[in-house]
Amino acid sequence: MQTDGLIDLRSDTVTLPTDEMLEAMRHARLGDDVFREDPTVNELEEMTAEKMGKEAALLVTSGTQANLVSLMSNTKRGELVILESESHMYWYEVGGISAIAGLFPWPLKSAFGALDPDAVEAAIRPKNIHFPEPSLICVENTHNRHGGTVIAPKQLYALRTVAEAHGLRLYMDGARVFNAAVALGVNVKELTRYVDNLMFCLSKGLSCPVGSLVVGSHEFIGRARKLRKLLGGACGRLESLLHRVLLRWRR
Numbered sequence: 001m002q003t004d005g006l007i008d009l010r011s012d013t014v015t016l017p018t019d020e021m022l023e024a025m026r027h028a029r030l031g032d033d034v035f036r037e038d039p040t041v042n043e044l045e046e047m048t049a050e051k052m053g054k055e056a057a058l059l060v061t062s063g064t065q066a067n068l069v070s071l072m073s074n075t076k077r078g079e080l081v082i083l084e085s086e087s088h089m090y091w092y093e094v095g096g097i098s099a100i101a102g103l104f105p106w107p108l109k110s111a112f113g114a115l116d117p118d119a120v121e122a123a124i125r126p127k128n129i130h131f132p133e134p135s136l137i138c139v140e141n142t143h144n145r146h147g148g149t150v151i152a153p154k155q156l157y158a159l160r161t162v163a164e165a166h167g168l169r170l171y172m173d174g175a176r177v178f179n180a181a182v183a184l185g186v187n188v189k190e191l192t193r194y195v196d197n198l199m200f201c202l203s204k205g206l207s208c209p210v211g212s213l214v215v216g217s218h219e220f221i222g223r224a225r226k227l228r229k230l231l232g233g234a235c236g237r238l239e240s241l242l243h244r245v246l247l248r249w250r251r
Contacts, residue, residue: 012176015207033059034234048213052198053189056221058214061233063088063175066199066212068096069231073216073223074169074197075135077102082123082168083138085109086145089173100231104132113143114151117158124166137163140173141191142180150180153190160194172198175212179204196220 008014017025031038041059048057060066067089075081081097083090085107089097097103108119115137125131137159141151156170163170172195174180181188192198197216202208214224228234 012207013203015203017207017209021207034229045213048215051188052192052200052215054192054197054215055218056216058221058224058228060199060212060214060228061210063173063199063201063203063212064093064096065228065231065233066201066214067093067173068100069224069227069233070171070197070199070214070216071097071101071103071136071138072227073214073220074171075101075103078104078132079135080104080106080132081136081138082106082108082115082120082134084113084115084140084143086113086143087138087140087173088144088175089138089140091145106134110146113140113146113149114155115139115159117162120159120162121165124162124168134166134168136169136171138171138173139195140175142176142183144175148176148179150183151191152184153186153194156191156194169196171195174198174200176201176204178206 029039031041033041036042045057045059049055058069060069071081071089081103083105087107090105090107097105106123108115108123110116110119120137124134127133139151139156139159143149143151156172160170162168172192174191177191177198177200178188180191184190192215197214197220199212199214202211202213214221216224
């Protein structure tokens, strides 16, 4: 973002809406999202599911909440989650993976942010009464702490193969997944097709002041919707800020 001659590179969340976006927000159709009566949010969720090649989507208030809702929707308390050791949900989300979701994170080191399928395979221990049950593999695309590394479709496919062989789900923290798609010159569906579910941020690249979307199957989103309410994230009147995202995507 550039203001008063200064370029602010702290985060892509500091971007500001254009006049066109502000005008769209002023005229947005409103309703109560908790009752599924907000036409703007309903349209946004339907458009999101189609764009990502999944069945359904859910609007939440932040990327951190999106990851927490998704972790809880994919797992049961006490289970083990495999993730990259520099991942955002391990470093920057206040330990919610354990403190709230009740999960045991199993971090694996990587060279450039992409989990090595062989390392993941080796981390999945045989069933034993002493061990927590593994249930989920998490990837981050693009990868924040590895300088925006992009995880390519073939790498996701390799991890999907490992996950399926062991009956695990594969989840993507896709906060900047559209950046990854642009960098690779592919449709975003090429990056979502191998994961069971994912999230992405409206505040990353799309310059929305708040909000993220969780995407997956109808069953998964049904669980996520209930957990969003549990975590106090039912969006109420948030939708007036988001109508401009619809306009931007329609172009």
